Amino acid sequence: MNPARRIREEIAASIQSGEWRPGDRVPTEQELAARYGCARATVSKALGELAASGLVERRRKAGTFVAHPPVHSAVMTVPDLAELIAARGEAYRWELASLETADAGDDLAGPALRIEGVHMAAGEAFALERRFIALGEVPEAADADFARVAPGTWLLGHIPWTQARHVIRAVNPTRKEAALLTTGVGAACLELDRTTWRAGRVVTHVRQLFRGDRFDLVAEFNAGP
Amino acid sequence: MNPARRIREEIAASIQSGEWRPGDRVPTEQELAARYGCARATVSKALGELAASGLVERRRKAGTFVAHPPVHSAVMTVPDLAELIAARGEAYRWELASLETADAGDDLAGPALRIEGVHMAAGEAFALERRFIALGEVPEAADADFARVAPGTWLLGHIPWTQARHVIRAVNPTRKEAALLTTGVGAACLELDRTTWRAGRVVTHVRQLFRGDRFDLVAEFNAGP
DNA sequence: GAGTGGTCTAGACCACAAA
DNA sequence: TTGTGGTCTAGACCACTCC
DSSP states (O other): OOHHHHHHHHHHHHHHTTSSOTTOEEOOHHHHHHHHTSOHHHHHHHHHHHHHTTSEEEETTTEEEEOOOOSSEEEEEOOOHHHHHHHTTOOEEEEEEEEEEESSOSSOOSOEEEEEEEEEETTEEEEEEEEEEETTTOGGGGGSOTTTSOHHHHHHTTOOSOEEEEEEEEEOOOHHHHHHTTSOTTSOEEEEEEEEEETTEEEEEEEEEEETTTOOEEEEEOSOO | OOHHHHHHHHHHHHHHTTSSOTTOEEOOHHHHHHHHTSOHHHHHHHHHHHHHTTSEEEETTTEEEEOOOOSSEEEEEOOOHHHHHHHTTOOEEEEEEEEEEESSOSSOOSOEEEEEEEEEETTEEEEEEEEEEETTTOGGGGGSOTTTSOHHHHHHTTOOSOEEEEEEEEEOOOHHHHHHTTSOTTSOEEEEEEEEEETTEEEEEEEEEEETTTOOEEEEEOSOO
């Protein structure tokens, strides 16, 4: 095993087991180099990786300390609906309801596409979608065939490396939405709002509405790498 | 500016701006070392950090490539309710409803505390909570005063560095829950289930129920570090 | 002032996978 | 086979900050 990796994993194990508690001091680089019989640069690399993953904090002159865990943070993965439903073994279909060019979308500057449609799983409505796409950022969208392919799926291949913000809520559907989802206005639904930026400018904004009894989100947190 | 940092940031900017697209090849370490006039180890460090943050992928003999962005992943932060409500400028209070020792909790092994209560904001019910705490993992919990301090707040200071899994759903409250939240059974609520492990063993499990019109979750994704 | 982390170098050898 | 990343070393100097 790599010296650096070995050092990193042994220290991570000491922290995750609770043996070393938040605020405890980790031995200095020199001490660890002597203990593991390797160069200080190797220890530095291992501790730097632990610091990058948030497990320890390093302060000059003071030393390296076990970090205090984040209050509660976790990584949430929102799948592409076509893939999600296919993974469940159900037939997926996208039904375009409307497509128009709006002079300006929600918080988008300039012209945008406004798209509405339904994601179908096994012949039943699974989610409603209303989306804006900024044509100034993704001009090719004007030529895409959104009757055939869902806009989310199409965008995956056309908007590299963005920032995004998701807002998750429980809402009651409107009468029209309830009818489309074949449920009642008193049935809880999960609303997912996602805004996507590139270089500070909004690329797309989407609102998806799911039946609460057919969809939930999972977020996981794992200390260290 | 550090050579390593400068290299890292210039490459990250090229990727985030869309100039370099997913799958594109990044110059080799030797080329970058020559271009920036520094040692190859310095370039290696910069590229290693970019790889750790997921912005590039590195393959021996093949080279370094701009990574394909994750489908949709984001970091969600679930605040401590006492802090969240205080940050809103409202008075926070925890009301214990019941506390008992169960022989075995949900998916916990061994004896556990079962705690139910209500988080109050500005005098009104904000969230319901039902929690199990594994006494085998956190024996001090037996002596904590959960009438005075909410279990989540107490645990923050007593369970270092764990793994966690959150499940988020939209649900309808039962008649009893609706009454406690001063809402109706037809009003959508957000349910948050969190299970917390340490060293592979469940430490605590909590289910929180929020009025959909008073609470939402936010998750953000930012490429790179 | 002194101890700690932060960074860099020049060189070396290894491991791996693509050609 | 060979080019690429992966890792390590021994040493050096710097930057910060706690004492």
